[in-house]
Amino acid sequence: MKRNALPLYAIIDIETTGGQPAQDRITEIAIFIHDGYQITDKFHTLVNPQRPIPYFISNLTGITDDMVKDAPKFHEVAKEIVQFTEGKIFVAHNVRFDYSFVKKEFADLGYTYQRKTLCTVRLSRSLIPGLPSYSLGKLCKSINIPLELRHRAIGDAEATAKLFDKLIKLNEKAVSGSEDIVTESQKALKNEVKTSLLPPAIKKDQVDALPDKPGVYYFHDEKGEVIYVGKSINIRKRIIQHFNIDYKSKKSIEFKNQIAYITYELMGNELIALLFESDEIKRMKPHYNRQQRRSVFNTGIFATVDDKGYKRLSFGRINDERVPLIALSNHFKAKGFLYHMVGKYNLCQKLCDLYKSAGSCFDYQVHQCKGACIGKESPEEYNARVEKAIESFTYQHSSFVIIGKGREAAEKSIVVVENGRYLGFGFVDDSFSASSLEDFKSGIKRYNDNKDIMQIIRNHLRTKTSDKLIVFE
Numbered sequence: 001m002k003r004n005a006l007p008l009y010a011i012i013d014i015e016t017t018g019g020q021p022a023q024d025r026i027t028e029i030a031i032f033i034h035d036g037y038q039i040t041d042k043f044h045t046l047v048n049p050q051r052p053i054p055y056f057i058s059n060l061t062g063i064t065d066d067m068v069k070d071a072p073k074f075h076e077v078a079k080e081i082v083q084f085t086e087g088k089i090f091v092a093h094n095v096r097f098d099y100s101f102v103k104k105e106f107a108d109l110g111y112t113y114q115r116k117t118l119c120t121v122r123l124s125r126s127l128i129p130g131l132p133s134y135s136l137g138k139l140c141k142s143i144n145i146p147l148e149l150r151h152r153a154i155g156d157a158e159a160t161a162k163l164f165d166k167l168i169k170l171n172e173k174a175v176s177g178s179e180d181i182v183t184e185s186q187k188a189l190k191n192e193v194k195t196s197l198l199p200p201a202i203k204k205d206q207v208d209a210l211p212d213k214p215g216v217y218y219f220h221d222e223k224g225e226v227i228y229v230g231k232s233i234n235i236r237k238r239i240i241q242h243f244n245i246d247y248k249s250k251k252s253i254e255f256k257n258q259i260a261y262i263t264y265e266l267m268g269n270e271l272i273a274l275l276f277e278s279d280e281i282k283r284m285k286p287h288y289n290r291q292q293r294r295s296v297f298n299t300g301i302f303a304t305v306d307d308k309g310y311k312r313l314s315f316g317r318i319n320d321e322r323v324p325l326i327a328l329s330n331h332f333k334a335k336g337f338l339y340h341m342v343g344k345y346n347l348c349q350k351l352c353d354l355y356k357s358a359g360s361c362f363d364y365q366v367h368q369c370k371g372a373c374i375g376k377e378s379p380e381e382y383n384a385r386v387e388k389a390i391e392s393f394t395y396q397h398s399s400f401v402i403i404g405k406g407r408e409a410a411e412k413s414i415v416v417v418e419n420g421r422y423l424g425f426g427f428v429d430d431s432f433s434a435s436s437l438e439d440f441k442s443g444i445k446r447y448n449d450n451k452d453i454m455q456i457i458r459n460h461l462r463t464k465t466s467d468k469l470i471v472f473e
Contacts, residue, residue, distance in 0.1 A: 010033055010089065011031065011034055012030070012157060013029075017054065018057065019097075028061075028063060034091075050073060053065050062152065075109055088115065094119065120160055197243055198243050201222070202262070211266065212236050279448065300324025302315070303390065310382055313338060315331065315353055335354065345386070346369075350373040395420060395458065400470060402460070412427070414428060
């Protein structure tokens with residue numbers, strides 16, 4: 001029997017301080033790697049959530065504040081998690097819960113974490129129908145999978161990995177008449193990842209015909225009104241993800257049922273799609289983009305110098321009187337961002353608005369801070385690292401052009417910023433040449449500048465290195 005290589009799967013379980021990704025944090029994460037045939041590797045750690053664990057959560061999981069006080073913070077294991085799950089399908093029992101928390105932790109660090117997902121609850125319902133319950137504990141009991149350390153990430157992840165292994169084998173058995181069992185199993189699992197629960201007015205062939213390219217898409221109601229605008233580096237894949245969700249709330253069902261048809265605009269690359277989406281939402285004000293009509297970045301990181309000469313970073317709400325160094329969507333993300341800066345540039349928690357104390361910060365007590373909080377390190381030495389941190393997330397140049405991929409092979413995109421102000425973007429063919437900023441300005445369409453746009457460009461400059469940057473001093 002021929003055995004073709006299946007995709008790799010990262011089977012993940014987490015424990016948290018609560019059920020809301022916007023306000024709760026991860027306390028434990030376990031990952032088992034499955035190559036389509038067997039478990040091949042694993043990763044496990046407790047995580048310091050940097051906040052108290054509620055009593056009822058400790059009572060459920062057994063994880064206490066004392067257990068996590070010396071555990072690594074999420075930013076200290078983030079790189080390992082990225083590398084461990086790179087190129088793999090993110091598998092979990094009720095995957096939306098685990099995936100949303102992991103994405104949120106990375107978003108707080110300014111990193112976009114994206115993986116294909118697969119839910120073993122849905123896969124179990126499909127391959128083992130008729131069971132009284134598909135909760136992990138009862139499901140494992142029904143099919144004789146041992147489950148030790150229930151409500152601990154390491155125990156639940158291992159049980160989910162064994163469940164997943166059994167589901168693959170059940171699927172192979174179901175298609176055992178095939179010439180190539182493993183290939184058929186791979187197809188079935190792939191289909192499960194892409195299963196679409198389509199709106200009543202949308203046909204499968206309409207979704208299949210959508211492009212696998214970057215752009216902005218529009219959901220219209222039966223009157224032709226745009227009710228939602230979105231963007232993606234892969235339009236078809238993102239829209240399938242929309243429809244893959246089995247909506248439960250009345251408002252979500254109403255939204256899905258109102259979608260009568262879909263249109264799109266190709267944008268060539270993610271940056272242009274983000275810029276155009278932001279402008280379209282503010283211009284069109286679609287009903288289901290209610291949150292994004294206003295600025296989605298309302299919390300800022302600010303810099304001040306105290307009376308001793310130390311440069312302090314802080315976070316707070318943006319208003320007309322305070323211009324931030326960088327804008328973020330909420331206080332939780334701003335706080336997480338500052339924790340990342342503290343860890344990366346060895347800054348002081350107290351001087352970054354993260355530790356309230358009349359004396360030294362906590363990191364100094366554990367020999368991780370050099371003592372700026374108590375005057376032990378000079379302002380000059382400390383401020384040099386603060387400046388490096390600031391340079392990492394602000395415009396380094398006042399006037400520049402970003403050149404990226406176009407909508408087709410013979411085209412390229414250009415984004416122009418002049419004197420710190422975004423002017424707009426455009427598409428030009430490969431024969432276009434420019435020797436001055438004015439030349440580039442002739443190739444763009446003008447768009448409004450705002451702090452959302454500034455943040456999109458800053459994030460892009462910080463994380464994307466493939467585009468060409470031309471600086472005009």
